[in-house]
Amino acid sequence: MNRFAKSWMSAALSLAIGIAMMLVLPGVLDDYTLIQVTIYAVMSILGVSLGFIWGFGGILCFGQAAFFGLGAYTYAIAVMNMGDSTGPFLLAIAVPALFAMILGYVIFYGRLSDVYMGVITLTVTLILFNLINSTAGPEWKIGSAPLGGFNGIPAIPTLNVPGHPNDVLSPKDLFDLTFVCLLVVYLGLRMLISSKIGRVIIAAKENEQRVLLLGYDARVYKLFSFTLGGAIAGLAGCLFANWGAFTSPTIFGLAQSAQIIIWVIVGGLGTLVGPIVGCVAIQWLTTQIGTQQMFNSNLVLGTILVVFVLLVPRGIVPTLGSLGEWAFGRMRRRKASSTTAAAQAETAPAMAATERAT
Amino acid sequence: MELALVIVIQVLYAVATLFIISAGLAVIFGMMKVINLAHGEFMMLGAYATIGAIRLGLNLWVAMFVVAPIAVGLVGVVLERLVIRRLYGRMVDTMLATWGLSLLLIGIVTSIAGDTTAGVSAPLGSFSIGAYSLSGYIPVVIAVAIALALAIRWVLMRTQLGLIARGTMQNPDMANALGVSPSLVYSVTFAVGAALSGLAGGLLAPITGVVPTMGAAFVAKAFITVIGGGPAILAGLVGASALFGAINQLATFATTPVIGEVALLAAAIVMLRLLPQGITGRFFKGSL
Numbered sequence: 112m113n114r115f116a117k118s119w120m121s122a123a124l125s126l127a128i129g130i131a132m133m134l135v136l137p138g139v140l141d142d143y144t145l146i147q148v149t150i151y152a153v154m155s156i157l158g159v160s161l162g163f164i165w166g167f168g169g170i171l172c173f174g175q176a177a178f179f180g181l182g183a184y185t186y187a188i189a190v191m192n193m194g195d196s197t198g199p200f201l202l203a204i205a206v207p208a209l210f211a212m213i214l215g216y217v218i219f220y221g222r223l224s225d226v227y228m229g230v231i232t233l234t235v236t237l238i239l240f241n242l243i244n245s246t247a248g249p250e251w252k253i254g255s256a257p258l259g260g261f262n263g264i265p266a267i268p269t270l271n272v273p274g275h276p277n278d279v280l281s282p283k284d285l286f287d288l289t290f291v292c293l294l295v296v297y298l299g300l301r302m303l304i305s306s307k308i309g310r311v312i313i314a315a316k317e318n319e320q321r322v323l324l325l326g327y328d329a330r331v332y333k334l335f336s337f338t339l340g341g342a343i344a345g346l347a348g349c350l351f352a353n354w355g356a357f358t359s360p361t362i363f364g365l366a367q368s369a370q371i372i373i374w375v376i377v378g379g380l381g382t383l384v385g386p387i388v389g390c391v392a393i394q395w396l397t398t399q400i401g402t403q404q405m406f407n408s409n410l411v412l413g414t415i416l417v418v419f420v421l422l423v424p425r426g427i428v429p430t431l432g433s434l435g436e437w438a439f440g441r442m443r444r445r446k447a448s449s450t451t452a453a454a455q456a457e458t459a460p461a462m463a464a465t466e467r468a469t
Numbered sequence: 470m471e472l473a474l475v476i477v478i479q480v481l482y483a484v485a486t487l488f489i490i491s492a493g494l495a496v497i498f499g500m501m502k503v504i505n506l507a508h509g510e511f512m513m514l515g516a517y518a519t520i521g522a523i524r525l526g527l528n529l530w531v532a533m534f535v536v537a538p539i540a541v542g543l544v545g546v547v548l549e550r551l552v553i554r555r556l557y558g559r560m561v562d563t564m565l566a567t568w569g570l571s572l573l574l575i576g577i578v579t580s581i582a583g584d585t586t587a588g589v590s591a592p593l594g595s596f597s598i599g600a601y602s603l604s605g606y607i608p609v610v611i612a613v614a615i616a617l618a619l620a621i622r623w624v625l626m627r628t629q630l631g632l633i634a635r636g637t638m639q640n641p642d643m644a645n646a647l648g649v650s651p652s653l654v655y656s657v658t659f660a661v662g663a664a665l666s667g668l669a670g671g672l673l674a675p676i677t678g679v680v681p682t683m684g685a686a687f688v689a690k691a692f693i694t695v696i697g698g699g700p701a702i703l704a705g706l707v708g709a710s711a712l713f714g715a716i717n718q719l720a721t722f723a724t725t726p727v728i729g730e731v732a733l734l735a736a737a738i739v740m741l742r743l744l745p746q747g748i749t750g751r752f753f754k755g756s757l
Contacts, residue, residue: 171561221742225561226504230696231741234734237689241734245727365685369568376565410576416569420562421555 121435122301125384126294133290137283146282147398150354151391152289156296157347158374158386163300164340166381167309168333169316171225174232176367177239178207178341182348183358184243187267191256197273203349204342211341212334219330219337233368240363263359267352280353289350293387296343300383303339312336373416379426388428471599476722478598482607483721484714485614490673490687491694491706492617493666498695499702500638500658503553504564507571508691509684510578511663515541515670516679517578520587529592529675537671538664545663549656557655571684578681591675606676613672617665621703634658693737699747708748713737 136148161175185206189199214235218228247260256264269285272278280288303309315322315329322329352358361367370393378389393412400408419426494508505511515537522532548570556563593605625631637644637654645651669687677683694713698705716736721729744751 217738217742221745223741223745226564227696227741227745229504229564230692231738233689234693234737238731238734241727241730245725365689369572372565372568407576407579409572410580413569413571413573413576417552417566417573420566420569421552424562 129294145286149286149289151394152293153347153350155387155390156293157344158390160340160343161371162375162386164336168312168336170337172232173229173368174236175344175371177236178344179348180363181207182345183352186349186352187264187358188253188256190268192254195276196270204345207345208338208342212338215334215337219333236363240360243360265357267356269353376419379428382428385426385428474598475601480715480718481611483718484710485611487694487714488614488710489669491691493662494691495695495702495706497662501655506564506567508666509688510571510574511541511666512670512687513684515667516674519671519674533671537667541667542660542664545660549659575681586678586680588679589675697737697747699749701749705749
């Protein structure tokens with residue numbers, strides 16, 4: 112990864128753009144577009160969750176949609192039983208996290224390789240899909256919430272202000288909440304990655320054997336990042352259930368899992384902004400395809416995936432990042448040359464040392 | 470007694486089906502270490518090729534056993550040249566690219582044939598065992614599975630082609646040094662795998678609804694069977710199909726088809742936890 116992408120400047124830039132969008136968009140967009148932007152942000156959170164575990168943890172999860180769907184279903188079932196939405200909101204994060212932890216335990220402590228990891232996550236997603244799909248009929252219910260089978264759960268109550276069940280969020284509030292969640296997730300992961308734990312996580316991706324020999328239990332770190340990814344996907348699922356007040360088994364489906372992977376590949380593996388960019392671009396494209404009859408959306412998505420794997424394996428953002436690196440490097444050089452000649456003579460050896468160190 | 474016989478036949482049928490739908494994937498994965506996620510779509514193409522050939526007036530059996538494998542084998546050759554060839558040795562990238570291909574094929578077929586269910590009626594009527602009536606197609610599927618297993622074994626053990634294929638599988642560099650072109654072997658292997666998938670699709674066309682998205686129902690099961698089987702192609706495939714097919718069918722008898730599917734998938738996860746190298750990673754080592 113290049114220096115610009117690692118620097119705090121890129122993080123600050125992304126955050127500034129995010130906050131600016133959050134403040135400006137509600138003023139300039141009509142309600143319909145604002146709701147569209149909200150779903151982009153929800154899906155971006157989901158994209159970031161896979162971008163983190165795959166790009167930084169080295170865990171290719173074919174079933175990130177399972178945690179997403181689990182979050183949506185947990186929220187729906189819990190809020191229909193509990194009334195107030197604070198508990199369900201937290202549960203929608205905790206249940207997928209717990210599920211990811213159990214699944215991760217089986218995978219990482221069984222020392223299963225990449226391919227088997229793919230099989231197991233795929234399989235679990237299909238199990239959930241099959242199970243939920245077959246729960247149509249009034250006899251399948253948890254508490255007072257019917258599961259609905261392939262019909263899904265309609266009319267899910269929206270989130271409310273904690274403690275006031277009648278004070279539900281408006282679409283504008285939901286937009287704000289989603290954006291705050293996205294920014295918090297981004298900033299949190301960014302800080303995690305540059306912390307010591309994050310460094311071990313990345314090291315375990317690069318060379319698990321060496322990390323083990325250095326005295327770190329790579330399995331614990333992988334399990335941690337996988338669980339965190341599950342929790343974030345659950346959060347996205349909860350927001351998704353709020354966005355449309357509806358959830359159905361298709362969100363467990365293979366198509367959903369495939370989409371998330373495409374976002375990450377297109378946006379750029381190994382970055383956090385990449386999945387967001389990829390997600391927004393692909394979602395926008397899918398919506399545009401829906402408005403015309405010429406090309407089927409599967410056809411276009413499939414072509415994009417094949418073309419990116421073959422020709423742009425780095426994705427959009429790292430390619431743009433190289434440009435940023437170039438600009439960043441120029442700026443640093445100019446700063447260095449503006450120091451006085453005398454000071455330069457004194458600091459030259461030190462600077463050379465720093466240069467070598469970086 | 471009659472019930473027991475019916476159950477035995479149904480279990481054999483489930484095992485045979487699983488074997489047939491996994492064979493193409495097993496050949497490609499076992500020989501080339503390429504995981505072909507477009508496998509389900511190859512089957513879908515085989516099913517459409519069968520239906521198309523029947524509509525053109527061909528005999529059902531000719532359409533199924535000749536047209537479908539040849540058509541899909543040719544598609545396999547083209548895709549191997551265009552895409553797969555560039556990604557050898559990069560397992561995850563191949564998985565992603567073939568996943569892209571699967572979406573692409575679904576899109577193309579949907580654009581051409583539409584999003585509706587096509588189908589042919591199952592031939593051969595039915596036969597009865599005591600009070601139970603079974604489709605006459607069941608013995609055909611079981612017979613095809615047995616014939617396929619024997620044919621794979623015969624080709625690999627008794628022919629020049631099989632010898633070259635096994636050699637390339639064990640040590641590509643050495644095979645290359647002895648004058649075999651691995652790229653040609655891979656090309657042929659991929660075509661054979663694709664043709665087997667096409668045959669499976671054609672064979673299943675009369676008993677499943679043929680829609681562009683039908684592949685998704687098979688790819689996961691085939692994937693699990695092949696991975697569960699482990700490094701030996703034929704022994705692994707037979708072992709894993711027998712295990713998973715039996716679990717699936719018995720759980721279906723005891724409960725519902727959905728629970729049967731879930732039992733199969735859950736059994737696969739438990740088995741991979743216990744035997745991370747698959748069945749033939751632990752037992753029957755060194756067999757085919």
